[in-house]
Amino acid sequence: MTRNECIHEPFVVEAVLAGQWPEQANEVLVAHADECEVCREVAVLTTLIHDDHERSRFEVQVPAAGQVWWRSAIRARLESTQTAMRPMSWMHAVTAAITAGVLLALVTAAWPMLAPIGHLIWNVVLGYFPNPEVAAALAGGLRQMAVLGVLAVAVLLAAPLALYYVLSGD
């Protein structure tokens, strides 16, 4: 069975990372690493990884600190603006819901008042056209036009509101 760890492992890593391995490292530790399977593996891998790390550090290009700061500052500003706008978006949604509810309530409340208008139209048409068939056809047409008129008014009221929310909301 192979051992998983050795108490000398951290000292080997420390010596390699300090650039002392193996020439300037403690002789006893180097001798131990020759015998110990764990420490030998640790020394080899740490040397490889540390070498790669050190060389890559010099080869790699990073943006200037000012550039990273500037980008972060701009992004922080954008995010705080968006955060500040969020309650406004909620307000828009709440206002839209209230407006729709009020319009629906008004139409429901006004509906019984619209029914007598149908009778009124019928009576007026009957007064002008005594022939019941002509009067019925005309009254039907006028009733449909009245419904269409109500719908057109509703659209005229709702369209600018809808347009406003579509263009301003996020």
Next chain:
Amino acid sequence: MREFTLTDMERLGAFDEAERTFQMTEEAFRSFYELTARQVRVYLARMTGDARLADDLLQEAYYRFLRSRMMFENDDHRRRYLYRIATNLVHDHRRRPRVEMPVELKPELHPAFSDPGVAERAARRIDLQRAMGRLKPRERTMLWLAYALGWSHDEIAASIGVKTGSLKPMLHRARHRLAGLLRSGGRS
């Protein structure tokens, strides 16, 4: 979603606001960045295997670091926290299928490869990177933190979110696997 743009005035205001929002001044950030940026960039490149992604993650890591509300005891604590952010960012990108060879280290593109000693060393580095690329992301992270940066087991365990007792066998397995991959020339 509405797209926000900034005017020049707002842009100037961004710097004042940054001083208030960020956890350090620009001057302090510059010195911290000079000390850490290259190491973190190498770490990100080795963990992702993608140089461009590493550049993006570097910016993101420093941004998150600047916006953090942590109280730091010293520069070491600050550095460890930055690496923790970087590690989390890398793990968020884990879904990428495999690690590619970083472009800047391909032998045919590197002028130093005409020297035999340099070429041999560079070949070893390429072998290492290839072998690291075949490890699991967490294994790569553990090995790098332990053997490139010299972090203690406690620090690594805290960084990757495991108990110190669990870390030791995990680190041992990762090390053993890397050694095996290096012996077999990167083939699993």
